[in-house]
Structure formats: C-alpha cells, structure tokens
Amino acid sequence: MSLLKVNNLKKYFKEVKAVNGITFDVKKGEVFGLLGPNGAGKSTTISMISTLFNPTSGEITYNGESIVEKPKAIQQKLGVVPQEIALYPTLSGLENLKFWGHAYGLRGSELNKRIEDISQVIGIKDRLKDKIEKYSGGMKRRINIGAALLHKPDLLIMDEPTVGIDPQSRNHILDTVLKLNEEGMTIIYTSHYMEEVEYLCSRISIMDMGEIIASGTQEELVDIIKGQKKINIKLDHVDDTLISIIKTIEYVEKVETHENEMILTTQNGENIFKDLISKTAETESNILSIDIKKPNLEAVFLHLTGKALRD
Template identity: 40%
Template sequence: MSASGHGSGSGSTWGGGMSLAASGVAASPRTATPVLACHHLTRRFGDRVAVDDVSLEVRPSETYGLLGPNGAGKTTTIRMVCGLLTSDAGDVTVAGRPIGGRTRDGRALIGYVPQDIALYPDLSARENLRFFGRLYGLGGRALDARVDAVLEVVDLRDRAEDRVDSFSGGMQRRLNIGAGLVHEPLLLVLDEPTVGVDPQSRHAILESVRNLGRTGTAVLYTTHYMEEAERLCDRVGIIDHGRMVAEGTHRELVDLVSERDRVELETTGDVERFARACTTLPDVESASASGGLVHVLTGQGRRVLPRLFELAEANQAVVRSARVVEPDLEAVFLHLTGSALRE
C-alpha cells in the first residue's frame, strides 16, 4: 500500500484538479455496490476497547468522513480497513474482496495515506512515484503515464526531478497523497491529511480530494476538523470513544439537533465550574468546557444568555464574549456526546 503522512506547511498551491481519467489514464472498473463495506469492526488493546462494533460503507465517487477527536478510534479503524491491523471481530471487503488474512487481492485496490510521511528523501518526486508504482506491478509506458498523471494532480510536474528533501512540508504532503494514487485505487484512505500544513496547503489539499470523486474514486477521510467534514464529505460518521454514534449527510446530522442553538462563551476564571453550573438551567441540554470556551446546547439560545452571564458571575468566571451559532456538526457532536469536539 502506498504510504504518506504529514509535515510542516508550505506556501505552495496544489491546483489543477486534474483527474487520472482526464489525463489519459483509463479509469478502473467501478461497481454499483459499495466500494468499501465494514461490518461490526472491533479491536481491543488489553482491557481497552479502541474500536467498538463500527460499521460503515463508502460508495463509488463518495467522500466519507470519519469525524472524531484524537483518540476516538479513527486511525485504528482505518488500519483495520487497510489490512494493517487484525480486527478482533468483524469483517472488511473492498469491491467485494475480503481484507485481512493471507489474501492481498483486496489490499491492491486501496491507496493508503497515513499521518506520517513515508517518502524517500534522497529520491526525486518521479523516482518515489515510480517506486510505489512498481510495488503494484506497474511498469513500462503504463507506469510512466500514471506517474505523469499523478504529478499533474498534485501540481508537482515542474519539480518532478527534484529530490524530496528539497521540498517544503506542504509539497511533501502532496507527493505523499500522489503516492497513494499512483496505482489508481478504487478506494483512497486519508488519515488526517491536513494536520501540520498551512491554510493555503490545506485548502489546496481539500480541493484536490474533492475532485477525486469525478474519477469515481471512493475516499475514506478521517479528520477532527469540523469544517473539513462539512466542506468535503458527502456523508459523515461521527466516532467517539471507539463507537459510531451517528452517520448521515450533513443535513441529516444537523436535523438530529432540530432547532437547538449552540452558544459559545469565551470565558476566564473557573471555566469547568461554570460549565457544570450551566447544566442546571432547565433550557440547557448540555454544556462542556474546551480551552477557554464553554459550549452550551439549548433550544433558547438568545433567551438563555442573560442567565448564563449571571451563572458565570456566581461561579467565579467572567464571560468575555458570547455568540449563538445555528446548528452545525459541532452542535451535533455536542448533542450526541455531551461534550465539544476535543483536540
């Protein structure tokens, strides 16, 4: 499986949005059934259950977001998806082929991009892509065509002959994703691909991932950034403490909180005590503290604000600013788990 990871940001852009199909490389056959099907995945590490009965499917041309905080079980889940970690229970198939055990047929259909960079720094961009392509049995003109196509996709054709150790962190990130695409997988698995990159590189990565759907590629995308899931993903699965707590389109998930508002209070002082006190109000469904913010979920956002200010003063806290936010994925997460999405 092709590997890639994260690095420090760069100011380089990743444009073009060119697909492998558009560049003259024939697309792989697609099926009407889900490309990825995971059923009841479970994984324990000693007494700790890292992944607890997780099921999900990803369809052709779909970007599926696995959203959750650090430590929620996202990476463990995708490592089982890619056959890098054995599950204690459950099964995974890609295009109907089982993942795991001794068979490698299904794994060849996956492009895996983990969090850690896995490139050869003393090789050029082209040499790295050729290496990963040869791992999948590509050669000759087919390999040359795919390497050229991927260099266009990741906007690195003008740096194709340069050594990777001369690249910025953002450029290395883009090349890593290219390494996951060189064999034109049916399923591309991206584990937190924008961690550690600058905003410009993040924007470019998200735009290019969005364009992959036009080639028919199915994408499994893990993130703990709400805005990435909202912007990029056709469907989102929310995972917390190893369990899938909700799944659906953005609209379907937001509908779970109905007309509830999320109130964000920038607070100093005893923030934790203030958050606990907020839960005593009859109109407040949940409240949690994250850094200097107190997140309150309520059906009466503006109406409850004066009482929240009074509670802050009574609980040795000072509210510096407050805003009422219409329902979004942050509100969904708060509603389902009782806490804000933690880093």
C-alpha cells in the first residue's frame, strides 16, 4: 500500500529545471532510497514533499490527500532530518529537543519521556546538557535526527544524514534507521553514498539532472546491467600495445586505464581470464593483481549516465 505518491513532479527555478517530471511512490513500512549525485534534485524533491515549497506542477499525495492543497495532512505525521544541522548551537541538546518537541505540540511529562527515549535511540543521553556547539559532527547529526523523531512521525525523511561524519557515528545512524524501520516507520533516505542505499533500502530511485533514470529494488536495478562485470587489473606498466591487444579479446566492451591500472567492462567476464593472461604474456607487461567487481548501483549509475556517482 502506497503511503506517499509523487506524480510527474516538477520544480523550476527560472531557467533551472531542478526537478523535471519525476514519478515514484513510497510504500508503508519500507525504506525508500533516492540515490543520485549532488545536484541531482534530491533535496528539492524532499523540500516539496516536506511542504517547504510548492511544486511548479505535479502532484504529491499522502494517504490519498494532496499535500500541496492540505499541507497540514502531512506536517504532523512527517519527520524531516535535513542534510545540514538545523539546531541552535548555543543551546544544549536538551534545550534543542525540548524546543522541537514543543514545536510539535508535545508538553510536560510526555515530552520528557520522549526525550529520554529518543536520547537512548540516538545514543547521546550522557551529553544532553552540553551545548550543541561543543558536540562533534557525529553527535550533532544524531541530535539532528532525534529532533525529527520526537513526535513519532509515520514518515521520516532523511536527507543525506551521514555527510561528513566519522565511521562510528555513521554506523550508529545506519543502525538507527534500520531499527526505526523495524519498529514500523516508513523512511525516505536520500544519499549519494551507494553503499548506504544498498545497505538500507528495499526500493530505490536513481536521480540525475532532475529526473529519475531508474527505479526498482536493488536486484531489479542491477539486472539492468545483467552479466556485465568490471575487472580491475593492476600491472607493472601499461602501454598502448597492451591496450590494443586487450581490446581484441572477445566480450571486452570497454578498456579504461588509470596509471598502471586497467578497468575492463565485460560481458560474461569469467570466460576471458585465459585469453587475458595469455595475451598479456605476449607483451612486456606483467599482471600484479586481478579484481572482479560484482554489478552494483554504482555500476548501474555509471552504465546509465556515463559518470560516477561522486563526480
């Protein structure tokens, strides 16, 4: 059952088509991923869903009700974790949580109980009385998430919540997302980190240049490049002779070089090893290592756009 539906959504800023006719739906209880590089239009999409600004055209419905016409229909059921830290740095974590709890209408013992629960979830209970400006980047991110959870939202939108933080905090945040989802919360997770989306999301839409270029489960997306494999070969040196010879091998579709490394795009890559080794032996180059990469979302994105996610 779809909780949120986005239909032919557009947002233009003068000449810039930030979002250009995207359509997707988010099912109740899932973690839905929006994957794309910086500038793909993910945050603009999130801002429209969050009721922050109106679309140029298109429709967004929450439980069947248009949020453009009735923003209140979603505001109290929505939690938004912005990419940037949206907190008051000179106030303590506790004061921030209290303010945002009040903003969502929580009061007294109910609010205190929620703050206690949330501080447990985000793992920051011991530092709640410290000022936000004294926190590390990871701790600020956790409070940033906590502030969006106080009112027990049905739908949580997380916009690149792990940008610029240490691995430990990142892992904690990813685990928190899974835990919240297990408890029944529907989550929209945007990121340009392919691994995070792969780890968390059951369904994914890949965005680029304001458009959704592919959607589906992880398996469905990988199927787009079914059979295609990437082989990284490290050599003692790479020259034009070697490249010309490798290109003659059957199933090799593309050869890229980077210093003493060759990246081959192949179909049925397992079958080329014999030829690869024998052909290389004919040249003056020696193979140091071979690494076969399985198809992933990065590869899908590369396949669809011709550029890497982090370009």
